[in-house]
Amino acid sequence: MHISIESPLSAEVAGQLRAGDQVRISGTLHVARDAAHKRLVEALERREQLPFDIAGQTIYYMGPSPAKPGDAIGSAGPTTSGRMDIYAPRLMQAGLRAMIGKGARSRDVKQAMQQYGAVYFAALGGAGALLAKRIIRAEVIAYDELGAEALRRIEVQDFPATVVNDTVGGDLYESGRVPFRHSVL
Numbered sequence: 001m002h003i004s005i006e007s008p009l010s011a012e013v014a015g016q017l018r019a020g021d022q023v024r025i026s027g028t029l030h031v032a033r034d035a036a037h038k039r040l041v042e043a044l045e046r047r048e049q050l051p052f053d054i055a056g057q058t059i060y061y062m063g064p065s066p067a068k069p070g071d072a073i074g075s076a077g078p079t080t081s082g083r084m085d086i087y088a089p090r091l092m093q094a095g096l097r098a099m100i101g102k103g104a105r106s107r108d109v110k111q112a113m114q115q116y117g118a119v120y121f122a123a124l125g126g127a128g129a130l131l132a133k134r135i136i137r138a139e140v141i142a143y144d145e146l147g148a149e150a151l152r153r154i155e156v157q158d159f160p161a162t163v164v165n166d167t168v169g170g171d172l173y174e175s176g177r178v179p180f181r182h183s184v185l
Contacts (some may be wrong), residue, residue: 004158008056009097011117016162019170023121024158029060029100031152035081036143037087040151044094051142051151054095058125061101063148064138073138073154077128078102081120085109087141092116100161104173113165121161134159 005013007027017023030052032040043050061081065074081101088099089112097118102125105113113120123131137155144150164172 002160005155007058007098010056011097014097014117014119015167017119017166018168019163019166019172021163023161023163024049025058025100025121025161026159027155029058029154029156029159030141031060031062031064031138031154032084033061033063033149034083035146035149036151037084037091039047039143041087041090044090050094052153053140056092056095056097058098058121059091059096059098060154061099062128064152065128066146067138069130073132073135075128076132076135078123078125081105088112091116092118105159105165110165110169110171114167114169117165117167119167120165122164123161130161143144 002022002024003152004024007025007029040050061079061084062076063079064076067074078101080103082103085106085108088109092112093116100121100123102122105120112127134156135154136157139153140150141153142151162172
C-alpha cells in the first residue's frame, strides 16, 4: 500500500510517516546537490534570504541529465545523500521538512530529523529514466552557473519513494537488517 502525500509537507504529515512506508509524492520539490547546498547554508549564515521559501519543502539530491525535446527533464536518479550531511542539519533548522536521495545518513542528520520534525526518503538508484517520467515540470531558480548542480524547482506527480528515516528515530536501513542478523549462510 502506498501513501499519497503532497509537497510541501506539513509537520503533521511528516510526523505520521514511519520508516518503511511507501509513498507517492506530488507537488513541488527542490533539487540541489553539494555546491548548491553550500551556497544555501552560506546564505543562511549571512542572514540572507534564500532563493525559495524553505519552510516545509523537500530537497531531492539529484543532478539531472539534459532533457530531450518535449521532456521536462533528463534522467533524474538520486545521488548519494551523505555528501549533503554537513549541510542538512542547518537547512532543517531553517525549515526543510524532507530530503530524497540514496544511502544512509549520519548520526547528526538523524538527530536533526528528530529535533526538527523532518524525514528522509530513498528513491530507487539506477532508475533515473523512470523517475524522470514522474517529473512534469522543471526550472532552474538559482545558481545557473553550477550547471547540473544548479538549484531547481520541479513539479512531480506520484513520485515513488520509501521513508528511510522518520521523525521519531526510525531507520529502515537498520531495522531492515534485523531479520538477517542471525541467519546462517
